[in-house]
Amino acid sequence: MRLNLSSQITLKRIPKRYFQPENDFEEYILTRFEKIPTHIYEDINEASKVVADEIVKNLLQKQKEGKPFVMGICGGSSPQLIYEELVRRHKEENISFRNLVVFNIYEYYPVTDVSKSNLRMLKDVFLDHIDIDPNNIYSPDPAVEKDLIAENCAAYEEALQSFGGMDYLLLGLGSKGNIGFNMPGSNPNSRTRLVMLDGDSRRDSISIFGSLDRVPVSAITMGISDMMKARRITLIAWGEQKAESIKRMVEGSVSESMPASFLQTHPNAKVIIDLSAASNLTRISYPWLVTSCDWNNKLIRRAIVWLCNQVEKPILKLTNKDYNDNGLSELLTIYGSAYNVNIKIFNDLQHTITGWPGGKPDADDTYRPERAKPYPKRVIIFSPHPDDDVISMGGTFQRLVNQGHEVHVAYQTSGNIAVNDEEVIRYISVINSIRKRFDPGNVIIFEKYNQIKNYLLYEKKKDDIDTPDVLFIKSQIRREEARTADRYIGLSDKNIHFLDLPFYETGRVKKKPISEEDVFIVKDFIETIKPHQIYVAGDLADPHGTHKVCLDAVLAAIDLLKDEDWFKDCRIWMYRGAWMEWEIDHIEMAVPLSPEELRQKRNAILKHQSQMESAPFLGDDERLFWQRAEERNKATAELYWKLGLASYEAIEAFVEYKPIK
Structure with missing residues (x-):
């Protein structure tokens, strides 16, 4: 079963020779705006193996010389596949890491629960699974006394200098162009030090700590000066959310506003990225x-x-x-x-523009993005969370219903972790008031009300996972909001489905990996409907990753069904959520919205009351979801108008996905 098909989505306009030149001459021509050697790969797995190859090669060379291999390593999601590959080679190929010395390049501060520290994560995914000497692991102390921070930083630097600096430094790229926690404005001569984290950096760390209020306000980071002394530096970045930073880092000028750009001055630094992260480079764009x-x-x-x-x-x-x-x-x-x-x-x-997303019956469909027949169509809209359907394609959703198609919405996850405790207290207080009015003797409801209220108000500690009862109520809040929005659009309750994919139900921001169980739930559902159209979230810039996992679950299910006779009459359309829009050269179906339709879309989004101002996962965009959606849809319509096409109030855009052979 192929569980990572989303990483193989390439929106074909980029010939391979642009990102993998055939010879040196071609490379010099294509990369003449690039100031750091930059290597682009179609697949993250392939790129991760290339980096792992280089690390192992240098490690083994040092072993032959009887010397330690000193390596700086970073946390975050980007290097995870590299660490997994290194662990695999240790276990399956007997690669020894006995001479490896690692320096954790940053650590959150203060961290009272060491299970949330960056070092703990590095041990969980990498260091605890190889034969490294524990004495060869160096890291800033996340719990050091405040008056000993400077001493701790000095000890860390002394240890680094005692090995003569790093042989190899593996870096990720932060959302602000930072390396480690060297944020914009960092001095190139900076050393290991305590830095305060800005709002964006703290929001980026929500997935580790669970909520913004739990993210430490500061971190201890290796300085740029120490990084630049490494003999080799490899910076990795995956995904289109990194594309603009990669362009500025690789093609822009060296600037303190883009700390990663200092790597341009290093004699042996390189950048390894996937095609999505490379999408803004001149040779690609x-x-x-x-x-x-x-x-x-x-x-x-x-x-x-x-x-x-x-x-x-x-x-x-x-x-x-x-x-x-x-x-x-x-x-x-x-x-x-x-x-x-x-x-x-x-x-x-x-020809991309259509007011009939399900196809116009009895019309010439030669130049229409959707075929006229069959009519009406059976349609599935997959929504990762219980509001992505109306946020991303609420106008198209409304049109499909109004134009008589049999529309089904499948909510892939409960979205329960995105409900604040205050919402639960408000809802159970309403339930208790109803109990008092209609069933005052109901002891079970009364006791459950007190138990949940006391837990949330007085007993729940900072890092506690919600109880099953609280998670149930949060799930029900999201479900009823989704039902309310769907009824407003005109959808029958029997066409509203909640899949509750198991990967999501951990009670934490960190989810389990996608499994075959998730895929078979989706596959079985698709088989019950046998749709002519499937709409799926193709928003790979989702900062929380749930959209990508949900997309992988649907694509894996499609992969299993693609050869069925009935499926050959099914088209898959990818929409995008509140994070990013399709670029116009990729758009294959553009559904225009009138001012009234845009207002109706906004009203449907507003039915999700728990996701308004108090939602914990609004990301680093201060606008609410309905505002983002409207501005994104209006911007697409304005671009069409500037190109000389009709002027619409807003446009929702879609790209067709064709099953990978």
Whole structure:
């Protein structure tokens, strides 16, 4: 069973030679804007193995020389697959790590529960599973007395210097372009020290500590000066949420506002990223600026949209001069004139627009994104959390229902950890008031009310997992909000489904890995409906990772069903949530919304009252979900209008997923 198909989604406009050059000459041409050697891989697993290969090679070389291999290691999610591969090689290939010396490059401070420390995480996923000498593990102390912090930092640096510095430093890239916790403004001469964490850094750490109020306000980090003394540095980054930072780090100038850019001055630093993280680099995003292109429809569309922005013109007003002056003369050679290219791309974008996302019955569907038949269609909307359906495609959802299709919504997780305790107290207080009015003698409800209220108000400690009763109530709050929103749209209760995938039900922010059990729940559900359309969240920029796991569960189920006769008549459309929108060159179906439809979408989102201002996982965007969704949908519509197409209030965008062979 293939459980990581989302990592293989490549939105085909990027020929392989752009990110894996065929020879040195091609590489020099393609990478001329890049100031750090940058290696791009399609698959995170492949990239992680390349890094693990290099680490093992250097480790074994040091073993032959009878010397320690001194390595700086980072925490977070990015290096996890690398650590897993190193552990596998130790267990299956008998690679010994007896000469490994590690320096944990940062640690949260203060940490009273050591199970939440960065070092504990590194031990859980890596260090406790290899034969490293425990005395060779160095880390800042997360519980050191406040008046001993400076002494602890000095001892850490002395240990590092006693080994002559690091042979190899493995770095991740923070959301602010930070390396370790060297945040923007850090001095290149900085040493190991205590730093205060800003709001974004603390929000990035919610997945470790469970909630923002539990995240420490500071951290002890290795300084940039110490990092730059490492003999080799490899920085890794995965996912499109890192794309803008990678561009600034690799192609921008060296600046304290982008601490990772200091690696440009290191003689033996390199960057290893996946294709998503590379998406903003010039050779990937605007290859016509560095080489001759292998033109396809998506790349031409991207180039024309870029050109329109450069010269501030709609598509049909572009001239031969515009093409020649901006490096796109190749298109004139291929198509003969600007007019021919303009009309091709204009029609291409025009054909993405449809007010009939389920297909328009009895209509010519030659140039429509969805087929006319069958009508009505059976439709499944998979929603990772109980509000992603209306946030991401609420207008399309409404149209599918209004246009007579048999729509089913499947909520993949309960979303219970995203409900604040105050919401539970409010709800059980209402239940207790109802008990007093209609059933005052109900001792069971009365005792349960007191038990839950006392637990949440007085007994629950900072790091406690909610009791099963509290988790149940939080799940029910999310369920009833989802039902309320769906009824507002016009969906029948019998078409609302709650899958409660097991990977999610841990009671913590940290979830279990996806399993076959999750996949078979999804597969069985799809088989009961036998849909003609499936909508699934393709929002890989979700900061909490649940969207990706939910997508993998659906894609794995589709992988098992793709050869069934009935499934051959099913199309899969990926929508995006409140984190990011599809780029216009990828959009294959654009569903326009009127002002009234956009208002109805907002009302549906507002039915999820527990996810308004008090929701604990709003991320690093201060806007509420309905605000993000509206601004994102309006921005897509405005872009279509600027390109010379019809002016709509808002547009929801979709990309078709085709099962991987």
